[in-house]
Amino acid sequence: MYGNIESGQPRQGQEWGTGGPCGDKACSDLNPMEENPYEPLDPPITAPSPKHAPDPPVSPTWQSCPQDRLLLVGAVALGVSVLLNVFLLSLGTSKIAALTAALEDAEKLQPNSNMASRSFLLYNRAHNMCVEARGQQLSAAPCLPEAAAQRFQWLPGMRLWNAERRRCVTAAAELNLSVVTLQPCREDGRLQRWECGEGGLLALAGRRLYFNYGNNVQQTVMLYVGDREWSRWVVHGSDEELCTRSCQSRLGGFAWGLGVCFSLS
Structure with missing residues (x-):
C-alpha cells in the first residue's frame, strides 16, 4: 500500500519549500538531538601535544651582569699583573746578582792599589x-x-x-x-x-x-x-x-x- 509513495516526493496537500522538508530552518534545529545519558558532561582530558607542552621550570642559576663581568676581568688582569711583576722581579734579581759577581771579578782584575x-x-x-x-x-x-x-x-x-x-x-x-x-x-x-x-x-x-x-x-x-x-x-x-x-x-x-x-x- 505504500509502494507508490516515494520518500522523496511530497504527499498530497503538502508542499515543500525551497529549503526542503524542514523549510528554511535546518532539521537539526527543529529536532534537537537528545543528550546521551552515557556520555560525561565534562569534556575529556587529553594530553597536550608536544608543540603546546609547557616549558620545564627553569632552575635558578647565577646570571652575570656587566658589573660582575668587569669585576671578573679586573681580577684576571690583577692576577696577570702580579705574576708579571714576580717574573720581572726574579729576572731583575738574577741580573743584579750577575752584575754584582761581574763587579767583584772586575775588582779582582784591577790592582788592589792605585x-x-x-x-x-x-x-x-x-x-x-x-x-x-x-x-x-x-x-x-x-x-x-x-x-x-x-x-x-x-x-x-x-x-x-x-x-x-x-x-x-x-x-x-x-x-x-x-x-x-x-x-x-x-x-x-x-x-x-x-x-x-x-x-x-x-x-x-x-x-x-x-x-x-x-x-x-x-x-x-x-x-x-x-x-x-x-x-x-x-x-x-x-x-x-x-x-x-x-x-x-x-x-x-x-x-x-x-x-x-x-x-x-
Missing part, C-alpha cells in the same frame, strides 16, 4: 834587547825608550804590568818553557808575582823559573830553569836591578829595593 812605580824598560845585556808588548805577547826587540809598548811598571804585590796595555806580566804555568804573556791583573794571581835574585835574575815568586829571553825565532819571552845571561835583566840605561824600582821591599833570599811610587789616577 799606586805604581816609575816606568822603565826591561833590558837584557847579553842580547842588547828590551822586552816589548805585541798584543798579549812579550818579545825581545831593539830598545826604544819612547815606545809605550816597552815601558813597564811595578804594582803593589810585586806585579809587573805594561803601561800601554795596562795588563800584568803572567806566566802560563809553573813549568819550564812556559810562555810569559800579558793578562788582566788579578789580586789572587800567583802566576803574576815576581821576585828578584842576585845579578838581575827575575823569577816567578817562590820558584826557580826565570824570566828568559827565549831562544826561538820569535824571541818570545818564557820561563826557563837556567840562570845565566839570558835570564838576567836590568833597568835600561842603568845597571839597576828591576826590583830597585818596586813599591815594596822584602828581606830574605832575594833583595828588593824600595822604589818611588805614585798614583795611577
Whole structure:
C-alpha cells in the first residue's frame, strides 16, 4: 500500500519549500538531538601535544651582569699583573746578582792599589834587547825608550804590568818553557808575582823559573830553569836591578829595593 509513495516526493496537500522538508530552518534545529545519558558532561582530558607542552621550570642559576663581568676581568688582569711583576722581579734579581759577581771579578782584575812605580824598560845585556808588548805577547826587540809598548811598571804585590796595555806580566804555568804573556791583573794571581835574585835574575815568586829571553825565532819571552845571561835583566840605561824600582821591599833570599811610587789616577 505504500509502494507508490516515494520518500522523496511530497504527499498530497503538502508542499515543500525551497529549503526542503524542514523549510528554511535546518532539521537539526527543529529536532534537537537528545543528550546521551552515557556520555560525561565534562569534556575529556587529553594530553597536550608536544608543540603546546609547557616549558620545564627553569632552575635558578647565577646570571652575570656587566658589573660582575668587569669585576671578573679586573681580577684576571690583577692576577696577570702580579705574576708579571714576580717574573720581572726574579729576572731583575738574577741580573743584579750577575752584575754584582761581574763587579767583584772586575775588582779582582784591577790592582788592589792605585799606586805604581816609575816606568822603565826591561833590558837584557847579553842580547842588547828590551822586552816589548805585541798584543798579549812579550818579545825581545831593539830598545826604544819612547815606545809605550816597552815601558813597564811595578804594582803593589810585586806585579809587573805594561803601561800601554795596562795588563800584568803572567806566566802560563809553573813549568819550564812556559810562555810569559800579558793578562788582566788579578789580586789572587800567583802566576803574576815576581821576585828578584842576585845579578838581575827575575823569577816567578817562590820558584826557580826565570824570566828568559827565549831562544826561538820569535824571541818570545818564557820561563826557563837556567840562570845565566839570558835570564838576567836590568833597568835600561842603568845597571839597576828591576826590583830597585818596586813599591815594596822584602828581606830574605832575594833583595828588593824600595822604589818611588805614585798614583795611577
